[in-house]
Amino acid sequence: MKHPIIPIVAAEVPAANAIPLYISETKIQPRAVRGWFATWRWTLVWFTQLLFYGLPWLTWNGRPAVLLDLTSRRFYIFEMVLHPQDVIYLAALLIISAFGLFLFTAVAGRLWCGFACPQTVYTEIFMWVERRFEGDRQARIKLDAAPWSAAKLAKKTGKQAVWLAIGLWTGFTFVAYFTPARTLGAEALGLALGPWETFWILFYGFATYGNAGYMREQVCKYMCPYARFQSAMFDRDTLIISYDAVRGEPRGSRPRGVDPASVGKGDCINCTLCVQVCPTGIDIRKGLQYECIGCAACIDACNEVMDKMRYPRGLIRYATQNALANRWSTATMWKRVFRPRVLVYSAVLLAIVAAFIASLALRAPFKADVVRDRGALARMVQDGRIENVYKVQLMNATERPLRLRIGVEGLPDATLDSAGEVELGPTEARWVPLAVQVPPQAARALGAGAHSMRFRIAEAATTTGATAAPFELREKSTFVVPR
Amino acid sequence: MSDFLNSTWSWFIAITTVVSLIACLVLLFGAMRRKPMADDNSTGHVFDENLTELNNPMPMWWMVLFALTVVFALIYVYAFPALGSAAGSLGWSSRGEHDADKAKASAEMAKVYAAYAAQPAEALSKDPAAMAIGQRLFINNCATCHGSDARGSKGFPDLTDRDWLHGGAPAKIEETITLGRTGSMPPMAMAVGTAQDVHNVAHYVLSLSGSPYDSIAAAAGKSKFTACAACHGVDGKGNQALGAPNLTDKVWLHGWGEEAIADIVNHGKTNVMPAQSGRLLPEQIHLLATYVWGLSQPRELAAK
Numbered sequence: 037m038k039h040p041i042i043p044i045v046a047a048e049v050p051a052a053n054a055i056p057l058y059i060s061e062t063k064i065q066p067r068a069v070r071g072w073f074a075t076w077r078w079t080l081v082w083f084t085q086l087l088f089y090g091l092p093w094l095t096w097n098g099r100p101a102v103l104l105d106l107t108s109r110r111f112y113i114f115e116m117v118l119h120p121q122d123v124i125y126l127a128a129l130l131i132i133s134a135f136g137l138f139l140f141t142a143v144a145g146r147l148w149c150g151f152a153c154p155q156t157v158y159t160e161i162f163m164w165v166e167r168r169f170e171g172d173r174q175a176r177i178k179l180d181a182a183p184w185s186a187a188k189l190a191k192k193t194g195k196q197a198v199w200l201a202i203g204l205w206t207g208f209t210f211v212a213y214f215t216p217a218r219t220l221g222a223e224a225l226g227l228a229l230g231p232w233e234t235f236w237i238l239f240y241g242f243a244t245y246g247n248a249g250y251m252r253e254q255v256c257k258y259m260c261p262y263a264r265f266q267s268a269m270f271d272r273d274t275l276i277i278s279y280d281a282v283r284g285e286p287r288g289s290r291p292r293g294v295d296p297a298s299v300g301k302g303d304c305i306n307c308t309l310c311v312q313v314c315p316t317g318i319d320i321r322k323g324l325q326y327e328c329i330g331c332a333a334c335i336d337a338c339n340e341v342m343d344k345m346r347y348p349r350g351l352i353r354y355a356t357q358n359a360l361a362n363r364w365s366t367a368t369m370w371k372r373v374f375r376p377r378v379l380v381y382s383a384v385l386l387a388i389v390a391a392f393i394a395s396l397a398l399r400a401p402f403k404a405d406v407v408r409d410r411g412a413l414a415r416m417v418q419d420g421r422i423e424n425v426y427k428v429q430l431m432n433a434t435e436r437p438l439r440l441r442i443g444v445e446g447l448p449d450a451t452l453d454s455a456g457e458v459e460l461g462p463t464e465a466r467w468v469p470l471a472v473q474v475p476p477q478a479a480r481a482l483g484a485g486a487h488s489m490r491f492r493i494a495e496a497a498t499t500t501g502a503t504a505a506p507f508e509l510r511e512k513s514t515f516v517v518p519r
Numbered sequence: 520m521s522d523f524l525n526s527t528w529s530w531f532i533a534i535t536t537v538v539s540l541i542a543c544l545v546l547l548f549g550a551m552r553r554k555p556m557a558d559d560n561s562t563g564h565v566f567d568e569n570l571t572e573l574n575n576p577m578p579m580w581w582m583v584l585f586a587l588t589v590v591f592a593l594i595y596v597y598a599f600p601a602l603g604s605a606a607g608s609l610g611w612s613s614r615g616e617h618d619a620d621k622a623k624a625s626a627e628m629a630k631v632y633a634a635y636a637a638q639p640a641e642a643l644s645k646d647p648a649a650m651a652i653g654q655r656l657f658i659n660n661c662a663t664c665h666g667s668d669a670r671g672s673k674g675f676p677d678l679t680d681r682d683w684l685h686g687g688a689p690a691k692i693e694e695t696i697t698l699g700r701t702g703s704m705p706p707m708a709m710a711v712g713t714a715q716d717v718h719n720v721a722h723y724v725l726s727l728s729g730s731p732y733d734s735i736a737a738a739a740g741k742s743k744f745t746a747c748a749a750c751h752g753v754d755g756k757g758n759q760a761l762g763a764p765n766l767t768d769k770v771w772l773h774g775w776g777e778e779a780i781a782d783i784v785n786h787g788k789t790n791v792m793p794a795q796s797g798r799l800l801p802e803q804i805h806l807l808a809t810y811v812w813g814l815s816q817p818r819e820l821a822a823k
Contacts, residue, residue, distance in 0.1 A: 059576040412672035469667035
């Protein structure tokens with residue numbers, strides 16, 4: 037069957053409707069909002085920021101509790117000393133984050149964006165500062181339109197000063213994770229900061245100031261990839277911020293105290309408060325849009341109005357598409373929210389988190405690596421004994437001294453040339469050369485060639501204490517008997 | 520130094536790069552011309568019955584940033600060696616950066632070693648921190664040939680014994696490490712005589728060190744040893760000025776036995792220790808030499 041060819045229709049568009057391809061985005065002035073969700077958002081602001089700004093100042097064992105020492109390639113996180121060999125834990129952390137993201141996005145949409153994302157958190161803080169200096173939405177719109185005066189200059193300058201201070205403090209805190217905070221503070225006060233420290237403090241500070249002060253929703257709308265792929269993580273049973281059109285339409289104003297049904301109106305009084313509080317400037321009544329960051333400010337605003345009108349809350353609420361389409365009760369909706377997909381994500385996440393915690397708790401207090409000599413593969417020493425030389429790298433992953441004992445397994449009658457006892461200082465890493473010898477009869481029995489064997493490196497009982505079993509590591513290597 | 524065999528390629532790269540960058544700006548500003556828009560916020564065209572194309576404008580800040588990146592790129596290709604074989608106005612090269620990094624690292628390392636540079640070997644070998652540095656230097660630079668435990672192997676001397684080819688005083692060891700050594704024994708078959716003569720001389724040499732030997736062959740070979748005495752001494756005790764080994768001890772660097780000795784007599788041997796002066800600082804060599812010297816001293820130091 038031949039498909040019909042549909043011709044492309046040229047457009048006849050009046051020239052007056054022409055627009056440029058690029059426009060300056062108009063500044064969004066969101067209105068302040070109060071409510072259950074707003075309280076939760078601010079709780080998370082306090083929680084995340086106390087953690088971020090506070091951690092670099094805590095000490096542990098006489099050193100910063102959290103220190104990411106890049107020059108010596110050790111990450112100190114409270115009790116743990118992490119080596120580059122521990123990067124698997126970072127991978128595990130990222131996998132946990134990913135599954136966590138899949139889980140809570142499948143349940144309730146963009147919870148990260150609206151409640152925990154640093155872009156949202158810092159924008160909240162900067163908008164609060166702006167409100168303190170310039171007032172709420174109406175006052176700010178008037179101030180921006182007004183001509184310059186001493187009062188306007190004072191307000192704007194004050195706001196800028198506080199914004200810059202927050203930006204610089206944030207940049208300082210960021211660098212304080214890499215250079216101890218007190219050292220960094222002393223350097224800053226003495227104007228003796230290193231070049232890279234200066235660069236990063238200014239860069240990160242400027243990024244905070246620019247993103248939270250000016251870019252705001254532009255980041256969410258254009259830069260952030262999460263906005264774009266959220267649709268892949270939602271399904272019809274995901275809780276999303278929804279305007280109940282069946283209940284709300286037709287919208288319009290009506291006298292107070294009158295039953296809306298009697299005047300042919302829905303619950304929506306078209307106060308447009310939901311649009312005024314939106315930080316991304318959308319109208320949620322058109323349905324969920326990709327710009328919506330799930331901050332639920334519109335829910336809070338509408339609920340406040342519903343309370344004033346003495347209508348039931350929830351005209352804009354968290355609901356699933358299925359629930360709205362089928363007019364389900366809340367109980368039915370929640371039952372469907374915990375569907376197989378969510379349960380599988382939860383189970384996988386739980387398993388990985390448990391494995392992660394267990395693995396961290398059971399870490400060996402030291403790391404070992406064996407490199408055998410290749411230049412001098414094997415040699416014959418006195419009495420015809422065959423000797424191979426190795427370098428054992430031992431890394432103390434704790435901050436207490438460690439005594440280690442090295443032994444050989446898998447080689448009959450093998451002996452070490454030295455006592456095989458090594459004492460490592462706190463966080464010390466050292467290469468220990470040692471030689472393994474095998475008597476001539478045993479070498480003959482093994483035969484010429486490479487034979488696999490193992491080094492057994494164990495913590496000597498004296499340092500662990502009587503009750504704990506000493507940690508042992510076994511490292512494979514080979515013993516070469518020359519032809 | 521250019522990788523290109525023909526300057527045409529250099530011009531090709533330079534011209535293509537600059538034209539592409541300018542083309543980006545042309546594309547950007549060209550698209551700024553006004554585009555008509557229909558009342559329904561679309562471009563007005565309708566495809567396949569009901570497909571329309573929205574016409575949401577891009578944010579201006581995006582366009583400004585794009586223009587800034589092009590400007591940055593133009594400055595970059597002018598400053599750095601990006602346009603074909605052009606060297607770039609800053610004269611940067613990866614070799615130059617490497618040399619600068621190396622000089623900076625050497626200057627910082629020199630501070631660490633400065634404290635040790637003045638101390639004599641005997642005192643320095645008792646300093647555990649200095650000897651730990653010495654051991655690390657050894658493992659990184661010397662262990663490939665001499666073994667991690669410095670006991671060497673065939674052709675690579677054992678540094679822990681008291682047998683020195685060129686001298687075992689700390690200053691001599693420093694000299695060996697700095698300048699390197701070339702031990703060359705010429706093939707002596709012509710000077711010694713026939714294969715039977717070589718066999719006899721080999722047994723004479725074996726007799727000098729207390730190894731089992733054929734006494735008849737050794738007696739016959741004694742007179743032929745005069746060819747060897749020029750370097751190894753009449754008594755075979757060697758000559759440290761020449762690096763000629765002591766044949767009367769139990770150290771057989773190139774293999775023990777009649778066959779090994781005959782092989783060396785017939786073919787000679789050139790054994791090279793590479794000079795480390797270009798790779799290590801003099802202060803590092805001082806520490807390293809002290810460490811190596813300490814290996815052959817009786818163990819008075821506490822175990823590490």
